[in-house]
Amino acid sequence: MRAGAGDIELAGLCKSYDGVTNVVDGVNLRIPDGAYCCFLGPSGCGKTTILRMIAGHEEPTAGEIVIGGGNVAGLAPVERRTAMMFQSYALFPHLTVRDNIAFALRVRGQSKAERYKAADVMMEKVRLTELADRLPANLSGGQQQRVALARAAITEPRVLLLDEPLSALDEQLRVQMRQELRRMQRELGITFIHVTHTQLEAIALADIVVVMEKGKIKQSGPARDVYAYPCDRYVAEFLGGQNVLSGKVEKVGDRFVVLSQPNRSGIQVRLGTEARVVVGDRIDLAVRRDDIELVRADAGSPDDGATALPSRVTAIEYQGSFVKVMLDTVPDEDFVAYVPERIFFRDPFNVGDVLLATWSAGRARVLA
Numbered sequence: 001m002r003a004g005a006g007d008i009e010l011a012g013l014c015k016s017y018d019g020v021t022n023v024v025d026g027v028n029l030r031i032p033d034g035a036y037c038c039f040l041g042p043s044g045c046g047k048t049t050i051l052r053m054i055a056g057h058e059e060p061t062a063g064e065i066v067i068g069g070g071n072v073a074g075l076a077p078v079e080r081r082t083a084m085m086f087q088s089y090a091l092f093p094h095l096t097v098r099d100n101i102a103f104a105l106r107v108r109g110q111s112k113a114e115r116y117k118a119a120d121v122m123m124e125k126v127r128l129t130e131l132a133d134r135l136p137a138n139l140s141g142g143q144q145q146r147v148a149l150a151r152a153a154i155t156e157p158r159v160l161l162l163d164e165p166l167s168a169l170d171e172q173l174r175v176q177m178r179q180e181l182r183r184m185q186r187e188l189g190i191t192f193i194h195v196t197h198t199q200l201e202a203i204a205l206a207d208i209v210v211v212m213e214k215g216k217i218k219q220s221g222p223a224r225d226v227y228a229y230p231c232d233r234y235v236a237e238f239l240g241g242q243n244v245l246s247g248k249v250e251k252v253g254d255r256f257v258v259l260s261q262p263n264r265s266g267i268q269v270r271l272g273t274e275a276r277v278v279v280g281d282r283i284d285l286a287v288r289r290d291d292i293e294l295v296r297a298d299a300g301s302p303d304d305g306a307t308a309l310p311s312r313v314t315a316i317e318y319q320g321s322f323v324k325v326m327l328d329t330v331p332d333e334d335f336v337a338y339v340p341e342r343i344f345f346r347d348p349f350n351v352g353d354v355l356l357a358t359w360s361a362g363r364a365r366v367l368a
Ligand SMILES: Nc1ncnc2c1ncn2[C@@H]1O[C@H](COP(=O)(O)OP(=O)(O)OP(=O)(O)O)[C@@H](O)[C@H]1O
Pocket: 017, 018, 020, 023, 041, 042, 043, 044, 045, 046, 047, 048, 049, 050, 197
């Protein structure tokens, strides 16, 4: 298959600095041309370092970076046709919006008429035409971000690299700019690689989410797969929305396991058909918070094939469209149910109530 211009392949990519080894540790990944890819992970996991290596601001210690089918080792950023947009936008304060956007073309020796023509086309694309003659100080945070994006995009890169592009904005603007970024990416039709430590940002934006830990990729794939089917405890906890139960397998029955923990045994969990576990295994199970149903202890036993664990309500938080109910279901672990608000308020629970946390078989998945 012929690689598209913005097709990226990272193969065995590693980076060590003096005294800090394997900041990036054997990363293999393919990002198709025109995809929106988000690198997600906690501070220090190596996201920015990968971005800088793709951009050509940093050389890998080992491994290869292939863009559009060609190895870019030793090529300068301009030759790679990548552009980077920084957290702090780095706009020139004394230049107008138009001149900021046209700046890279000036550096390339284009005439003023050529530069302005290209800048005007770009401003149209990112809806800045009306602000062409303003200085950055007289722009909102969101507008500044659009200028920064236009300034990076005017060089017609095949890949745009964005390092925490939304972190300087307040919450409301961040959500708005998220949509703008996605729209602009579609309009420009180029590969975007966006680094963030905010899970909602990644899953809202990305075609491909790459979850990282300590220089390694833990899981990558479409946002929905990574969110709904985390491969292990780390990804499940980082993405959120899941309860993770761990324990030693005491007994394996027909489609159920009994788990024991240091403080509790006999936790019986029903599983789908795909799970393969044996007695003695230490396992982690994940059940989505919105798959948990809460029923009063005296409401009769739940369906056959469901798991039902007696639990006490420890806290309740109203979240608008749902209610977050915290429970002591599993000792020493958080256990949370997201109850749709309309259901919750039919017969609200209180802190201290004892009830059954239930979920149907097949909703609990064994993690790696
Ligand atoms: N020039 C450098 N010299 C030495 N160590 C570095 C250098 N640049 C980065 N590091 C280290 O490499 C690790 C990864 O840094 P990196 O900036 O890639 O992480 P990150 O995931 O992007 O984090 P953040 O979200 O905080 O930016 C960190 O431990 C950092 O201290």
